Amino acid sequence: MAEPVLEVHDLHVTFSTEGGLVPAVDGIDFAVAPGETLAIVGESGSGKSVSSAAVMGLLPSNADVTGEVLLDGRELIGLPNDELRKIRGNDIAMVFQDALSALNPYYSVGWQVAEAYRLHHDVSKKKAHQRAIEMLDKVGIPDAARRADGYPHEFSGGMRQRVVIAMALVNDPRVLIADEPTTALDVTVQAQIMQLLEDVQAEFGTAMVLISHDLGVVAEVADDVLVMYAGRAAERGTVRDLFYRAAHPYSLGLLGAMPRVDVPPKLRLTTIPGSPPTPGSITTGCAFQPRCAYTDRVGERCITERPELTPRPGEGDHEAACHLGRRPSDV
Amino acid sequence: MPDLVWFIVRRLFAALIVMLALSLAVYLVFYAIPADPAHLACGKPCTPDRLEQARHFMQLDQSTLQQYLNFLKGIVAGRTFGDGAAAVHCNAPCFGYSFPLARPVTTLIMDRLPITASIALGAAVLWLLLGVSLGVIAALNRGRILDRLAVGVALLGVSTPSFLLGLLAILVFGFWLNMVPVNGYVPLTESPVDWAWHLITPWIVLAILQAASYIRLTRSQMLEELNLDYITTARAKGAGELRVVVTHGLRGVLVPVITLFGLDLGGLLGGAILTEKVFSMQGLGDLLISAVGQLDVAVVVGVTLFSAFLIILANLVVDVVHGVLDPRVSHG
Structure with a gap:
């Protein structure tokens, strides 16, 4: 792997609420290099979106963030807001899940893309508008010069997501965080949008952090995968590690719940019993233990001892946080 | 267009x-x-x-x-x-x-309209500025002392009768402090300075009373607005807090505020009855009250219709401003 452009070490995010302290992210590490894609996978509430917001410094004031977020080796946590502002949208940009609500309904899409450019470049409005049209054209909006004057509600879902992507890429960011960029779209449009993201990534050498619960998309575009569960890393490795050598029972559960074309259609999709724990409710042992099918094979350790990410012998950088030493399927 | x-x-x-x-x-x-x-x-x-x-x-x-x-x-x-x-x-x-x-x-109304319009328009500008800015400040400082203060002022404003505040203002600033004229009206064309000087007390009194609902509306609207996704987008783009609030947040806040403003102003232009009485200004409200006393039905009908016309006009203007402020309305 090339020198990473974004590194996150031991990231903790704790929200102080009226009900007490809620640890949403409890120590995760990841890194992503230029041109590479890291997928962060997990159920709702696993802390994946909170992690990305923490990287951007976009969390509300009741969130306490500790750890390291390094952009080209420069620590972002604790930077004054003014400095962070210069990085947001410029070095690290974001693509959101729901393009309709992510775009401001009161301004034309061209204006919104141009604004992103003007916030980081000292140029005239006219220049910025030209740049916006150029960008809208690049993300595949037909007749961009005319459509730039349109408002978000006049665009289809896929076109709106293209606008959001144009807005994110207008400053040629080093890192692109895509938070479930295709969840709100039709399946056919999903494929187009993912293709677009891959194309621009290849063209600009952008490092991409893809947050998703769609393993199909992940298999398609990711280089590395981080599986998150209850605010912690369950498994980390290359996309091949996850799909061919998944080591954590939770990852196996996710894979089993994914529809596939290469298995006989009579085989039922499996589900993971139970539901994810509320953040902070499991303080000792493995957070996945109550839902785990393999606890019997390990015994008490699952309840008393929290598993740490440990390298899988002979599998490079592949790591899993599970007391079960062998691959579950071999047991 | x-x-x-x-x-x-x-x-x-x-x-x-x-x-x-x-x-x-x-x-x-x-x-x-x-x-x-x-x-x-x-x-x-x-x-x-x-x-x-x-x-x-x-x-x-x-x-x-x-x-x-x-x-x-x-x-x-x-x-x-x-x-x-x-x-x-x-x-x-x-x-x-x-x-x-x-x-x-028609002549009677046109004679009195400048007085009422002077009172209403001046006060409207004041209360809009006061209400919106205090509302925004309250929303940005939610739960803190500034917020409590603004909400408190709003509550006081809503619950104070206009004649009480008007009379108190005349008593304190007119008589005790002797800073402002107690009553009377000077046409704008005669002397703009005297015009404003004679109107300053009714303006402030009306503005304080009216600003209350604007503080509350702006505050709640802004709080809602700041939770919207496109506000997060603006921050993620690297917009500073001032830009986030003013350029991206305020636009959505202004839509309902302008609606209320149009109706309030339209209503007030038809005669600020109590305020005109308290400050002895012969505006439309005064015309209407004396007409009712003398059973001058033609004047009552005329002024009533004129007030209604103003409200409809205000509604129309509000609709057009909506269309300009919110592209989803005019394109829909």
């Missing part, structure tokens, strides 16, 4: 229909009341003969429908009461004729 023009034409047409229906309702209501304007005009002693003469002269002997049609015709073409040397002429647009005041209602 042709979208917007078409939108305005549609709204104008709707406004015209509403005005027509409204004029009929107002006319019927006020002419159905038992007071007989002819009775007042015929003087004492009032013989049946003279009463009949007065009724004929004032065209009250015709059917109610005919009277209403005369009224409508008067608006377009003007009308004449009586004939020969004694004839009274009321030029178009004629909204009726006040026999007790011996003047067309």
Whole structure:
């Protein structure tokens, strides 16, 4: 792997609420290099979106963030807001899940893309508008010069997501965080949008952090995968590690719940019993233990001892946080 | 932009229909009341003969429908009461004729309008600025001391009667501190400085009372707005907090605020009755109150219709401003 452009070490995010302290992210590490894609996978509430917001410094004031977020080796946590502002949208940009609500309904899409450019470049409005049209054209909006004057509600879902992507890429960011960029779209449009993201990534050498619960998309575009569960890393490795050598029972559960074309259609999709724990409710042992099918094979350790990410012998950088030493399927 | 023009034409047409229906309702209501304007005009002693003469002269002997049609015709073409040397002429647009005041209602309204408009417009600018800025400050400092203070001021404003605050202001700033004139009105054309100086107290009093609802509306609207996804987008783009709040947040806040503002201003232009009374200003409200006292039905109908017209106009302006502020409205 090339020198990473974004590194996150031991990231903790704790929200102080009226009900007490809620640890949403409890120590995760990841890194992503230029041109590479890291997928962060997990159920709702696993802390994946909170992690990305923490990287951007976009969390509300009741969130306490500790750890390291390094952009080209420069620590972002604790930077004054003014400095962070210069990085947001410029070095690290974001693509959101729901393009309709992510775009401001009161301004034309061209204006919104141009604004992103003007916030980081000292140029005239006219220049910025030209740049916006150029960008809208690049993300595949037909007749961009005319459509730039349109408002978000006049665009289809896929076109709106293209606008959001144009807005994110207008400053040629080093890192692109895509938070479930295709969840709100039709399946056919999903494929187009993912293709677009891959194309621009290849063209600009952008490092991409893809947050998703769609393993199909992940298999398609990711280089590395981080599986998150209850605010912690369950498994980390290359996309091949996850799909061919998944080591954590939770990852196996996710894979089993994914529809596939290469298995006989009579085989039922499996589900993971139970539901994810509320953040902070499991303080000792493995957070996945109550839902785990393999606890019997390990015994008490699952309840008393929290598993740490440990390298899988002979599998490079592949790591899993599970007391079960062998691959579950071999047991 | 042709979208917007078409939108305005549609709204104008709707406004015209509403005005027509409204004029009929107002006319019927006020002419159905038992007071007989002819009775007042015929003087004492009032013989049946003279009463009949007065009724004929004032065209009250015709059917109610005919009277209403005369009224409508008067608006377009003007009308004449009586004939020969004694004839009274009321030029178009004629909204009726006040026999007790011996003047067309239109003239009466136009004479008084500048005073009411001066009070209302000045106060409106003040309360809009005050209300929106305090509302935004409250929202940005939610739960903190500034927020509590703004909400407290708002509560006080809503619950204070205008005559009380007006009289207190006159007492403190007019008499005790002797800073501002106690009453009277100076036309803007005569002396702009004196004009503003005489109006400053009613402006501030009205603004404080009206700003209250604007503080509350702006605050709640802004709090909602700041939770929207596109606000997060603006931050993620690298926009500074001021830009996030003013450029991205305030736009959505202004839509409901402008609606309220248009209606409030339209209502106030029809006469700030209590404020005019307290500050002894002869505006539309004062005209209406004395007309009611003298059973001068023509003036009551005229002023009522004029106020209604202002509200409809305000609604129209609000709709157009909506169309400009929110592209989803005019394109929809």
